[in-house]
Amino acid sequence: MTASHPVYRGRFAPTPSGPLHLGSLLTALLSYLDARAAGGAWLLRIDDLDGPRCDPAHNDRILHQLEAHGLYWDEAPRYQSAHRAEYVEALAELRAAGRVYGCDCTRRRLKDESTTGAWGPVYSGRCRSRGLADDGDDGLALRLRAPVGAARLEDDWQGVLRGDWQRDVGDFVLQRRDGIPGYALACAVDERAMGITHVVRGADLLVPTFMHWAVLDALRHARPRSRHGPLLQRADGAKLSKQNHAAPIDETQAAASLLWCCGWLGVAPKEADAGSAPADILDAAVVSWRARTASSVPQNIVVDNDT
Structure with a gap:
């Protein structure tokens, strides 16, 4: 700015x-x-x-x-x-920081294995340590390794929301299996x-x-x-x-x-x-x-x- x-x-x-x-x-x-x-x-x-x-x-x-x-x-x-290249660049930045991994979980597996956090289903982390490709070229979803510790959101109108990154948010999708950037990634880059x-x-x-x-x-x-x-x-x-x-x-x-x-x-x-x-x-x-x-x-x- x-x-x-x-x-x-x-x-x-x-x-x-x-x-x-x-x-x-x-x-x-x-x-x-x-x-x-x-x-x-x-x-x-x-x-x-x-x-x-x-x-x-x-x-x-x-x-x-x-x-x-x-x-x-x-x-x-x-x-x-018109800004797909910027999302690809941001993914590369996150990958270089060791924050991205590939995930091949199906919708059925996600439904069966997700845990319940404070705000809804949370990814189980099944693919976190499997070493799958993280370049998005193998038809895999790409996930962000969620932080560890307390999650806090201070909203001017709704007050403060508190939770735990691993328990209540989990590793979420940065890029879908079809290559479309996830909402959180695109929104942050924008x-x-x-x-x-x-x-x-x-x-x-x-x-x-x-x-x-x-x-x-x-x-x-x-x-x-x-x-x-x-x-x-x-x-x-x-x-x-x-x-x-x-x-x-x-x-x-x-x-x-x-x-x-x-x-x-x-x-x-x-x-x-x-x-x-x-x-x-x-x-x-x-x-x-x-x-x-x-x-x-x-x-x-x-x-x-x-x-």
Whole structure:
């Protein structure tokens, strides 16, 4: 990060496996408000490494949806698919440090042998000492040797999470068997390359953040500030998501969608309505967000299934 960069550099990182829905709009708005209230930069990253899941048409739709809602980014979007060489370089750096090993475990073996940590299944470590290839050329997954000792995540909105690296996180995948970089590796490399200082996203990514931070630590790069905010949930407890067939947001109803999200965050301008300009709604919401405290960031939000 150069001296000309603002103190705050945040980002929104959608996957173009479908258009944005209200839950993803809420996350985008949350990161946007936090960046703008701090006088910082708001950047856009497109997580398009998983080619079979991603569609250029969805990418174009996402950009249009953000623009329709007045959520303009400050620099050219970073497309992960254009930076594969950087992930390969980071893997080589981790390999040179002795932190990478190959793994040939099948999904069935992983299901049968994984242990149970504080936050879910943990890899058993079966391949840790088998000496399998660690160059990713033999159709093997590549795993990071997790640190030893206490794992700690200090989140500005969710508080402190504590666990043990070996018991609760384990050796996680850096590169899949098909050669696609894992989320934790790609995300860490991207944060470093983009100079991200604050990661604002949904609370469903609290646990993956431990892996994200472990890669940054291994690459000897400072961790960004962590801020995990609310999720939209249906009445049955399911997260509003593409997997749960959440409806795309309508660009022609941008003001109404923004007002819903601002209302859930407690920053909706009282004088605004569905006929207001998105820019005016956002300007007022930024002012309100600047005045809020960490304790005023809401927890998960239950929405009507028909919203």
